[in-house]
Amino acid sequence: MERTPTVRGVDLTDGETILGLGSLAAFLAVSTLAAVAEQWKLLAIAWVAFVAMAGGALIGARVSDRQPNRLVWGYGLASGAMITSAAVFLVPQAISQHAKIGGFGIAAGVLVGYNAHTIGHRLTHLELPMDTTATELAAHALSAGLIIGVIYGAMPELGLLLGLAIVSHKGPAGYAAARRSTLAGESAMPILLPAAGVGLTAIPVGTVAFPDSAVFNAAVFGFASGVFLHVAMDFLPTCEVGGEIDRLSEHDEHEHAVLDRMRTHALASTTLGGLAVLVAWLAVAP
Numbered sequence: 001m002e003r004t005p006t007v008r009g010v011d012l013t014d015g016e017t018i019l020g021l022g023s024l025a026a027f028l029a030v031s032t033l034a035a036v037a038e039q040w041k042l043l044a045i046a047w048v049a050f051v052a053m054a055g056g057a058l059i060g061a062r063v064s065d066r067q068p069n070r071l072v073w074g075y076g077l078a079s080g081a082m083i084t085s086a087a088v089f090l091v092p093q094a095i096s097q098h099a100k101i102g103g104f105g106i107a108a109g110v111l112v113g114y115n116a117h118t119i120g121h122r123l124t125h126l127e128l129p130m131d132t133t134a135t136e137l138a139a140h141a142l143s144a145g146l147i148i149g150v151i152y153g154a155m156p157e158l159g160l161l162l163g164l165a166i167v168s169h170k171g172p173a174g175y176a177a178a179r180r181s182t183l184a185g186e187s188a189m190p191i192l193l194p195a196a197g198v199g200l201t202a203i204p205v206g207t208v209a210f211p212d213s214a215v216f217n218a219a220v221f222g223f224a225s226g227v228f229l230h231v232a233m234d235f236l237p238t239c240e241v242g243g244e245i246d247r248l249s250e251h252d253e254h255e256h257a258v259l260d261r262m263r264t265h266a267l268a269s270t271t272l273g274g275l276a277v278l279v280a281w282l283a284v285a286p
Contacts, residue, residue: 020189027196030203042152042206045163046145046199049170053141053195056174061181061188068258072265074176075237078169080273082232085165088281090225097218105219109226116143117234137177138190140231141197147224148198149205154217161284165277166228167198172273173235237266 027050034043060074094102116139148163174195178188210216239262 016187016189020187020192023193023196023200027199030199033207034199034203037203037207039152039203039206041156041158041160041163042149042199042202044160045148045167046196046202048164049141049167049198050195052167052170053174054192056171056176057178057188057191057195060175060178068262069265071176071179072237072239072262073269074172074179075235076172076266076269077273077276078172078176079232079235079237080270080275081165081168081172081277082228082235082273083270084274084277085168086225086228086232088277089162089165090221090228094218094221094225097214097221099218101215102218102222102225105222105224106226106229107222109223109228110230111226112223113227113230117230137173137194138197141194142201143227145198145201145203146205147220147227149202149208150210150220151224152202153206153208154210154212154220161281165280166224168277168280169232169235169273170195236270237262239263239266 027046031043031046034040034046056074091102091106094105096102117136144166148166152158152163174191177191177194181188181191239259
């Protein structure tokens with residue numbers, strides 16, 4: 001009988017494993033490109049995003065209990081940080097470049113984000129080596145990297161804090177995604193794709209020269225703001241009857257006390273996520 005190649009019990013021929021390891025190999029390749037092109041800011045942002053999401057996923061995959069408050073905290077911290085980052089670091093840039101174009105960009109980003117999210121559910125009908133959560137996170141990470149690459153390509157003088165703030169949600173998001181996959185009996189290996197996604201698109205795009213135009217920059221920052229705001233709102237933990245948190249808690253549908261406690265966790269986690277970005281900004285602000 002032919003034996004399946006494994007490393008520490010991991011099936012190396014499994015589609016999910018191949019996707020995860022392939023994403024890691026591609027990420028190392030673009031990291032080398034960034035070093036050669038001296039794109040140090042993009043390289044740092046990409047690695048912070050990767051380590052944060054992969055680390056969060058590793059922790060989430062090791063949690064076997066079904067305590068919904070942990071999932072609420074993962075979602076809440078991620079959404080709070082994303083909303084604050086977009087409002088503080090992206091929206092002002094868009095409006096300051098060109099108020100009207102920046103405003104249209106924000107609207108376009110929110111609408112395109114929603115439409116892409118809705119259409120993206122069609123991917124769940126395909127035989128992909130990853131679940132719905134990993135697929136949506138991968139789409140978000142790749143598009144986020146594209147936007148970050150354009151931003152730093154158009155305005156290379158931007159500081160490192162902007163990019164780090166944009167990817168500040170990666171740890172909690174990785175934890176929540178891996179925990180959902182593990183509880184469903186699926187592998188967390190595909191999460192390596194969204195973990196590497198920012199670098200996979202940001203670094204190649206960052207090497208391209210973009211026009212130095214206020215209108216162009218306003219459109220880019222506005223669109224980025226809208227996309228991140230949409231994703232952040234989608235991450236907000238919803239503790240309603242019949243929702244994901246409700247199903248995970250496995251309580252009687254008439255027992256609302258559990259959901260009330262989850263709402264308290266949601267309030268605290270989203271607030272703390274936003275405050276974390278504020279503290280980080282205060283720590284490095286001139």
